[in-house]
Amino acid sequence: MSDTNRALNRQDYKTLTLAALGGALEFYDFIIFVFFAAVVGALFFPADMPDWLRQVQTFGIFAAGYLARPLGGIVMAHFGDKAGRKQMFTLSILLMALPTLAIGLLPTYNSLGVAAPLLLLLMRVLQGAAIGGEVPGAWVFVAEHVPSKRIGIACGTLTAGLTVGILLGSVVATIINTAFTKSAIHDWAWRIPFFIGGGFGLVAMYLRRWLQETPVFIEMQRQKALAEELPLKSVVIHHKKAVAVSMLLTWLLSAGIVVVILMSPVWLQKQTGLAPALTLQANSVATVMLCMGCLVAGLAADRFGASRTFTVGGILLAVSSWCFYHLATVMPEYLFELYGLAGFSVGVVGAVPFVMVRSFPAEVRFTGISFSYNFAYAIFGGLTPVLVTVLMSISPMAPSWYVVALSLLGIGIGLVLPNMLDKASMQATEKAGTTA
Numbered sequence: 001m002s003d004t005n006r007a008l009n010r011q012d013y014k015t016l017t018l019a020a021l022g023g024a025l026e027f028y029d030f031i032i033f034v035f036f037a038a039v040v041g042a043l044f045f046p047a048d049m050p051d052w053l054r055q056v057q058t059f060g061i062f063a064a065g066y067l068a069r070p071l072g073g074i075v076m077a078h079f080g081d082k083a084g085r086k087q088m089f090t091l092s093i094l095l096m097a098l099p100t101l102a103i104g105l106l107p108t109y110n111s112l113g114v115a116a117p118l119l120l121l122l123m124r125v126l127q128g129a130a131i132g133g134e135v136p137g138a139w140v141f142v143a144e145h146v147p148s149k150r151i152g153i154a155c156g157t158l159t160a161g162l163t164v165g166i167l168l169g170s171v172v173a174t175i176i177n178t179a180f181t182k183s184a185i186h187d188w189a190w191r192i193p194f195f196i197g198g199g200f201g202l203v204a205m206y207l208r209r210w211l212q213e214t215p216v217f218i219e220m221q222r223q224k225a226l227a228e229e230l231p232l233k234s235v236v237i238h239h240k241k242a243v244a245v246s247m248l249l250t251w252l253l254s255a256g257i258v259v260v261i262l263m264s265p266v267w268l269q270k271q272t273g274l275a276p277a278l279t280l281q282a283n284s285v286a287t288v289m290l291c292m293g294c295l296v297a298g299l300a301a302d303r304f305g306a307s308r309t310f311t312v313g314g315i316l317l318a319v320s321s322w323c324f325y326h327l328a329t330v331m332p333e334y335l336f337e338l339y340g341l342a343g344f345s346v347g348v349v350g351a352v353p354f355v356m357v358r359s360f361p362a363e364v365r366f367t368g369i370s371f372s373y374n375f376a377y378a379i380f381g382g383l384t385p386v387l388v389t390v391l392m393s394i395s396p397m398a399p400s401w402y403v404v405a406l407s408l409l410g411i412g413i414g415l416v417l418p419n420m421l422d423k424a425s426m427q428a429t430e431k432a433g434t435t436a
Contacts, residue, residue, distance in 0.1 A: 002253040008147075014210075015145045016142055016146075016154060016157050018208055019161070019211075020158050020164075022138070022205070023165065024162060024163045024168060025097075025201050026092070026093055029127065029165075029201055030165075032173070033065075034062055034078070035173035036193065037055070037062065039185060039190045041058035041221070042121070043110075043190075044063035044117045064121055064124045064128065066377070068125045068126075068127075068132065069128045069131060069377060069378055070132060071129065071134050072128060072132035072133055073373070074371055075367070076091065076129075076132070076137065077136060077137070077366040077370035077371070078231055079367045080366035081364055082231070084213055084217055085141050085144065085214050089137045089138065089207065090211075093134065093201055093204055093208065094201075095129060096130035097197070098198070101124040101201075104191040104194030105121050115277060134271060136366060136373050139155055139357060140366050140369060141204075141211075141214060142154040143155055144362070151354055152302035152306075153302055154298070156354075158353070159349065159350045160295055162293040163257075163287060170287070171284075172196065173193065176192060176193060191231075222411070231363070231368075235367050235368045242356075242360055244417075245355065245359060245413060246355070246373065248376075249355060249413060250372065250376035250380065251406065252349065253353070255380070255403055256317065256348075256349050260321060260324075261346065265282075265283045266279075267371060268335075272332055282335050282340075283341060285340045286343030290343040290345065291347070293345060293346060293350065295347075295350065296350070297313060300351065306351055306417050307418045308414070310410050310411065310413055310414030310417065311414035313351070314348065314409075314411035317346060320342045320344075321403040321404060321407065322404055323341070323342075326397065348410065
């Protein structure tokens, strides 16, 4: 059996486990802030500030993490393509763990005055830079370790692991709010989730020391085939189509996760009058189903190819999301089933990294994915909640139509993928032949 077709071995599973664990913890560290936005806003801004302004500034600090993603991702990707994947993969989790711990230790406005929110902003910027390098770096790292016929399941597994970080943040927030009184949370218990995230992040960083550099990068070093020019310059000049497709797929990814997973609980509460606790329970079911969907999408990409995966997955996402938003309002007794199916369908995004990895040649792969993913997520991830909220003033079903529209985009991309990926594979083969 050739290396291309071999089954995953013990080292592959070790790599996937440590990568997914670290990714989950990084996502937890990045999003735990939003679960405690209210108490953070009360503690880090003047008490006499209007509540709406305090919330705007608090979420502005949260958004700063998204804005820092492109710059952090590009810098880390540059060195990842030049110096090695493993070094940047380890650095990203350290760069996330330390600011998360620091947030848990920060003095509040009553102690430091205006310096308190400024320090909080700095920590969020560092977290954003870290997550900008972690996600693309993790996809590249696992894809270059496993056999080429197993890239889909490897990337799907890792994407599922990142999603677990969102679920973990929700669970920890629920436990804290259940176990402590409001006054205790305000006084000190809000710090606990940040200590947990930072501490486990440092443990994950230590465990990543046992990972090995990717065979692909080692071979490029041996053949002296590393990018001769600035990786970002090569990506922008020579790989425009790959960048465009990767950014569009990131738009699909952000629409599924931001709208269906993150925004829907509040939408359900407003449109159906369901209790927050019930909508959050349904959201947990949808998030678990999303993890399963990512794994299925990865397996499908390996078995049937990315084109069929996105074509079928796009159709399923369009149908299930339409049913969820339209039927949940009139058949709330089927909320868990409808939301679970929608969450599973969002799992088609588990095949997104499969396409990205195969679209860029190895010498600029880290930079290509990081540039495309982070800029697209900063734009679409940031604008999607605003756009959907504005559209809801026209129709309460705006989230449904937005997701359906992006599903059609996914179907369209699926139809053009075979030709693009075949050309990318051919160019990679020609490059390998030239450097051998």
